[in-house]
Amino acid sequence: MSSExxxxxxxxxxxxxxxxxxxxxxxxxxxxxxxxxxxxxxNENPLGASPKAISIIxxxxxxxxxxxxxxxxxxxxxxxxxxxxxxxxIIIGNGSNEILELVARAFLNPNTTSVASKHAFAVYKIVTQxxxxxxxxxxxxxxxxxxxxxxxxxxxxxxVIFIANPNNPTGTYxxxxxxxxxxxxxxxxxxxVLDCAYFEYVTKEDYVKPIDLLNRFDNLLITKSFSKIHxxxxxxxxxxxxxxxxxxxxxxxxxxxxxxxxxQLMACEALNDHEHTKxxxxxxxxxxxxxxxxxxxxGLECIPSVGNFITFKGNFNGKEMFxxxxxxxxxxxxxxxxxxxxxxxxxxxxxxxxIKFISALEELL
Ligand SMILES: Cc1ncc(COP(=O)(O)O)c(C=O)c1O
Numbered sequence: 001m002s003s004e005x006x007x008x009x010x011x012x013x014x015x016x017x018x019x020x021x022x023x024x025x026x027x028x029x030x031x032x033x034x035x036x037x038x039x040x041x042x043n044e045n046p047l048g049a050s051p052k053a054i055s056i057i058x059x060x061x062x063x064x065x066x067x068x069x070x071x072x073x074x075x076x077x078x079x080x081x082x083x084x085x086x087x088x089x090i091i092i093g094n095g096s097n098e099i100l101e102l103v104a105r106a107f108l109n110p111n112t113t114s115v116a117s118k119h120a121f122a123v124y125k126i127v128t129q130x131x132x133x134x135x136x137x138x139x140x141x142x143x144x145x146x147x148x149x150x151x152x153x154x155x156x157x158x159x160v161i162f163i164a165n166p167n168n169p170t171g172t173y174x175x176x177x178x179x180x181x182x183x184x185x186x187x188x189x190x191x192x193v194l195d196c197a198y199f200e201y202v203t204k205e206d207y208v209k210p211i212d213l214l215n216r217f218d219n220l221l222i223t224k225s226f227s228k229i230h231x232x233x234x235x236x237x238x239x240x241x242x243x244x245x246x247x248x249x250x251x252x253x254x255x256x257x258x259x260x261x262x263x264q265l266m267a268c269e270a271l272n273d274h275e276h277t278k279x280x281x282x283x284x285x286x287x288x289x290x291x292x293x294x295x296x297x298x299g300l301e302c303i304p305s306v307g308n309f310i311t312f313k314g315n316f317n318g319k320e321m322f323x324x325x326x327x328x329x330x331x332x333x334x335x336x337x338x339x340x341x342x343x344x345x346x347x348x349x350x351x352x353x354x355i356k357f358i359s360a361l362e363e364l365l
Contacts, residue, residue, distance in 0.1 A: 012110075012129030019122060023331050034329045038356055040347040041331045043168065043198070043309045045231035047280050047350070050273035053232065053266040060262055068261035075264045078271050079239055084211055088244040091251055094258045096197055096225040096238025100162070101127045102250045103193055103221065103240075107159040108133035115153045116162040117145035119170055119338050121195065124162040133159070143303045144172030151185040161186065164195045166202060169335045169345045171305025175206040176213075183217045191246075194222045197238075198307040200229040200277060201284055207306075210241065218243045226263075228308060229280050230270035236260075237267040284308050287348045294358045298365060311335060311345040314365065318343050321364065328360035 006014075022041030029037055076087040083090070093099040104127035108114060114128045118137045128135040136153050140146060145163055154161070161182075166173040183192055194208065210222050221242040227233035237259055240250065259267075270276070288310070295302050295312050302312040314321070321344055322334040333345040346357060 010132055012132050016126060016129050019126060020337060022333055028326055028331055032327055037329045038349060038353040039331045040349045040353060040357055041333045043228060043347045044233050045280055046353060047231060047283060049231040050270040050276040052273040053269040056265045056269055060265060068257050068264055070256040072259055072264055075268050078268045082271055083241055085241055089241055089247060091240045091247045092259045093238045095227060095236040096223040097123050098258060099223045099238055099240040102253055103160060104128055104131040105253050106250055107191055112159045113157045114160040114162060115150060115158055121164040121168045122337060143170045145174055147174050147178045147182045150182055154186055154190060158190050161190060161192045166198045166307040169311050169338055170303050171307045171309060171311055173202060173207060173306045176208045179208050183220060188219050190219060192220050196222055197225040198228055199224055201281060201308050202306045204306060214241060226267050226270060229277055232266055232270055235263045235266055237263045284348050287354055291348060291354055309345055309347045311343050313342045324364050325360055330357045330360045
């Protein structure tokens with residue numbers, strides 16, 4: 001692309017860097033000539049997709065020439081009954097990231113701001129600046145979102161507050177009380193996006209009860225993902241839950257066929273595969289304890305996490321450790337992009353994957 005054309009980039013876009021996804025297994029095998037590589041880099045489900053979801057692939061073959069249901073009728077109805085709301089309260093997206101983008105396009109412009117915590121999920125900045133707006137960062141408390149002080153950063157330019165709960169990459173969470181107090185404090189004209197991509201992994205008693213909050217606050221949008229607990233990251237499905245008029249407004253700018261037919265069918269099956277969900281939660285809880293214990297015994301400082309990943313710090317540079325682990329066949333994630341240069345984020349894998357990761361780490365420390 002000629003540099004002349006780049007002069008016309010919107011200022012917010014000129015200042016952004018592309019989102020850095022985790023390295024793929026194939027890429028690492030090719031680059032380092034390895035045979036056996038595990039990927040613990042992108043908070044995917046190590047058990048894979050729900051077997052029920054996989055079983056429907058065959059049946060789709062005869063309909064490949066047809067556009068998907070542009071309204072996602074069946075999927076929205078399944079999600080609505082799962083969430084105990086009406087289909088009119090649901091919007092489906094090409095991953096929950098698309099819902100975040102729709103929010104930015106609907107509410108943000110160059111005269112406005114969004115508010116999020118420091119070290120919060122990187123996509124909030126990308127969607128905010130893509131809309132020409134600015135992201136205001138609130139300092140963290142013990143690596144978590146300090147929701148008590150968020151209202152101090154809200155002013156007449158604020159249109160959206162993004163809260164990742166649990167947050168990626170820190171794994172921290174905010175309680176129902178904390179989120180409710182924030183919603184009570186901020187003006188009803190400010191949209192609060194509660195990003196619950198890792199919702200199902202959280203086993204804490206005081207975690208958010210979405211329906212209670214949705215019943216009280218019209219300026220709340222909760223987002224969830226099929227990429228994590230349901231193991232459908234490659235298929236790209238997520239959704240938003242909010243009051244019907246907000247959902248209707250977001251639907252005005254949604255591309256008509258944003259969630260493909262395979263994704264809609266697989267998501268319906270996955271949502272109802274309670275056995276796979278339970279197995280995934282159980283594995284995560286058990287392996288979290290294993291990893292936390294090993295990492296702590298290695299003298300590493302772990303941020304307590306309620307998600308399917310642990311972010312930890314050692315006497316090393318995160319990027320260097322990431323490269324060294326990759327050479328040993330383990331892909332993790334450096335988090336320098338989040339201003340956490342000494343940290344590594346590791347996804348909680350299967351028992352074998354975690355053992356491989358810990359052995360590689362031990363050799364490098
Ligand atoms: C906090 C958070 N929100 C949203 C997403 C995006 O998920 P999806 O795959 O549904 O777009 C992620 C993915 O890593 C995440 O960590």
